[in-house]
Amino acid sequence: MAGKILVTGGMGYIGSHTVVELQQNGYQAVILDNLSNSKPGMLDLITQITGIKPEFINLDMQERDGLEVFFREHHDLEGVIHFAAYKAVGESVENPLMYYRNNLGSLINMLACMTGSRAAKHLVFSSSCTVYGQPEVLPVSENAPVKPAMSPYGNTKQISEEIIEDTCQASKKFSAISLRYFNPIGAHESGLLGELPLGVPNNLVPFITQTAIGKRKQLTVFGNDYDTPDGTCIRDYIHVSDLARAHVVALERMLKKQNKESHEIFNLGTGRGYSVLEAVNAFEKTTGVKLNWKFSDRRPGDVEKVWADTGKANKVLGWKAERGLEEMMATAWKWEVNLNEGLMK
Ligand code: NAD
Numbered sequence: 001m002a003g004k005i006l007v008t009g010g011m012g013y014i015g016s017h018t019v020v021e022l023q024q025n026g027y028q029a030v031i032l033d034n035l036s037n038s039k040p041g042m043l044d045l046i047t048q049i050t051g052i053k054p055e056f057i058n059l060d061m062q063e064r065d066g067l068e069v070f071f072r073e074h075h076d077l078e079g080v081i082h083f084a085a086y087k088a089v090g091e092s093v094e095n096p097l098m099y100y101r102n103n104l105g106s107l108i109n110m111l112a113c114m115t116g117s118r119a120a121k122h123l124v125f126s127s128s129c130t131v132y133g134q135p136e137v138l139p140v141s142e143n144a145p146v147k148p149a150m151s152p153y154g155n156t157k158q159i160s161e162e163i164i165e166d167t168c169q170a171s172k173k174f175s176a177i178s179l180r181y182f183n184p185i186g187a188h189e190s191g192l193l194g195e196l197p198l199g200v201p202n203n204l205v206p207f208i209t210q211t212a213i214g215k216r217k218q219l220t221v222f223g224n225d226y227d228t229p230d231g232t233c234i235r236d237y238i239h240v241s242d243l244a245r246a247h248v249v250a251l252e253r254m255l256k257k258q259n260k261e262s263h264e265i266f267n268l269g270t271g272r273g274y275s276v277l278e279a280v281n282a283f284e285k286t287t288g289v290k291l292n293w294k295f296s297d298r299r300p301g302d303v304e305k306v307w308a309d310t311g312k313a314n315k316v317l318g319w320k321a322e323r324g325l326e327e328m329m330a331t332a333w334k335w336e337v338n339l340n341e342g343l344m345k
């Protein structure tokens with residue numbers, strides 16, 4: 001069996017898919033999560049898919065003492081994949097300190113533990129294409145300038161990348177890969193894992209599936225006057241299982257000492273942009289379910305169009321997204337139907 005890997009936030013949306021991917025590649029995944037945005041039932045669902053129950057520790061990473069005890073007890077960790085963070089853009093505008101405290105505090109505590117311990121010298125970090133703002137050149141590559149953040153949440157990702165860079169510079173044995181996700185959507189092919197938005201979803205696809213199942217009356221498409229072919233915003237949607245696989249590839253790059261720099265950055269997208277209306281049409285075509293939707297004004301803070309230059313990830317990492325928009329929609333729908341039938345109760 002390959003080594004033991006810590007997955008912080010491993011009960012969440014992307015983390016749970018990554019735990020599955022790790023286990024299916026022979027790794028022993030250890031999950032650390034405080035369940036602030038997930039449910040204990042995720043553990044059984046992971047176990048149902050892989051047949052392996054991962055070790056789970058319920059801990060708030062802001063608690064430095066608890067984290068130190070965890071690292072002392074897990075001195076044989078080979079690496080860490082760090083997902084634990086808050087992620088709601090609007091909430092971060094209303095309560096910035098909550099975001100800086102959790103997203104930066106957790107990261108700093110963890111880096112202190114990692115650099116202070118004998119083990120776990122390799123980190124994979126969840127960053128975001130939000131660091132590019134509205135790029136001047138599309139598709140956007142990793143060399144594009146990082147723009148002033150449009151929200152405290154986005155700022156935590158920029159600052160986190162800088163903290164990681166400085167830590168790599170200061171500690172010779174330490175290495176990290178920051179992965180800038182474009183728009184992760186979809187669910188595990190089994191329909192047993194997916195996104196669990198608490199309350200009213202902010203993101204497009206959970207709102208689409210909840211409208212289709214009848215939990216929401218109507219989907220609002222924000223803005224039809226953008227400078228795009230159909231007037232709606234364009235995003236690079238990527239299937240969560242493709243994203244999960246990239247984390248294992250990134251980790252192995254460091255474990256095999258193939259990384260060229262101590263802190264490397266990669267875009268994770270498909271390289272193809274779709275408009276909001278194309279996403280709505282893909283959902284309807286794939287599932288056969290008609291959506292009730294209307295246009296409204298633009299949502300403040302939305303970037304008009306962004307999609308990834310995936311050349312570096314394809315060539316250097318040797319990773320490529322495989323699943324298309326219809327598979328993303330089909331799996332998101334399967335998950336929503338399962339949730340509606342009481343999967344997580
Ligand atoms: P998620 O909310 O589903 O998962 C995050 C998990 O971290 C949750 O299970 C939550 O309980 C846990 N957590 C939060 N704070 C914690 C703390 N202090 N201690 C322990 N556990 C804690 O989110 P996700 O969509 O899976 O996102 C994972 C990561 O990817 C986040 O860092 C997020 O910012 C980043 N990201 C997400 C997206 C996206 O669209 N989903 C896009 C770009 C980047």
Ligand code: UFG
Pocket residue numbers: 087089128129130181182183202203204205207219220221222223232233234235276299302
């Ligand atoms: N949209 C709607 N109606 C909705 C929800 C969204 O029309 O009910 C539109 C948005 O206006 C946008 C597109 O659908 O044009 C995608 O919106 P999402 O909220 O799904 O995604 P964003 O691109 O706004 O943001 C997401 C994450 C951020 C992350 C960013 C880049 O929510 O955390 O991707 O990774 F920073």
